[in-house]
Amino acid sequence: MTTSPRDNPCSILLLAGGRGQRMGGQDKGLMLWNERPLLAYVHEVVRPLTTNLIISCNRNQARYAAFADQLVGDEQQDFPGPLAGVLAGLGIARHPWMLVLACDAPRIDRALIEQLLSGADSAASPLMVRQAGQWQPMFSLIPTALLPVLRKRWEAGERSLLRALLGQDLRAMECTPDDPRLTNFNTPDLLKT
Numbered sequence: 001m002t003t004s005p006r007d008n009p010c011s012i013l014l015l016a017g018g019r020g021q022r023m024g025g026q027d028k029g030l031m032l033w034n035e036r037p038l039l040a041y042v043h044e045v046v047r048p049l050t051t052n053l054i055i056s057c058n059r060n061q062a063r064y065a066a067f068a069d070q071l072v073g074d075e076q077q078d079f080p081g082p083l084a085g086v087l088a089g090l091g092i093a094r095h096p097w098m099l100v101l102a103c104d105a106p107r108i109d110r111a112l113i114e115q116l117l118s119g120a121d122s123a124a125s126p127l128m129v130r131q132a133g134q135w136q137p138m139f140s141l142i143p144t145a146l147l148p149v150l151r152k153r154w155e156a157g158e159r160s161l162l163r164a165l166l167g168q169d170l171r172a173m174e175c176t177p178d179d180p181r182l183t184n185f186n187t188p189d190l191l192k193t
Contacts, residue, residue, distance in 0.1 A: 011052040013089035016103035029103035041106030056085030102138035125169035132177040
């Protein structure tokens with residue numbers, strides 16, 4: 001199946017707003033792997049699939065702007081986590097669905113993204129990759145209509161994207177435990193591979 005933005009309009013959010021603790025505080029999306037920023041690999045795959053590419057970043061906005069249609073930052077200071085970035089993205093998304101991806105997964109491919117995008121259903125329930133029983137929140141498809149519910153969960157103190165979505169009829173897209181496309185490059189050692 002080949003997807004185009006006209007077939008299945010979907011906003012895509014790339015999360016690049018983290019603290020980068022395991023990378024020594026560096027901005028993960030801009031760290032180089034094979035002489036290119038990690039984000040560039042994800043961007044290359046998803047750019048043809050959306051008319052609304054959003055990047056959540058809390059620093060280096062000028063560098064990220066070249067990759068995005070829109071930029072967002074967390075409303076709260078001190079890097080509160082991915083759910084904050086997702087809430088900000090949902091707040092400006094232009095389409096009924098928003099695909100959430102991490103900036104540090106340079107091995108994703110179009111087939112994986114198209115499989116996730118094909119999970120948009122009329123019931124408007126979110127979809128998330130699961131491997132051997134482990135949910136992977138950084139590979140999720142979320143109906144933008146869930147913004148008020150997720151915002152209420154945030155206001156009640158929830159900070160986990162997974163826990164916030166589990167109460168919303170979350171569906172699983174099963175992937176094999178060793179699927180290399182889902183590898184997050186979140187430590188310096190992985191950049192050497």
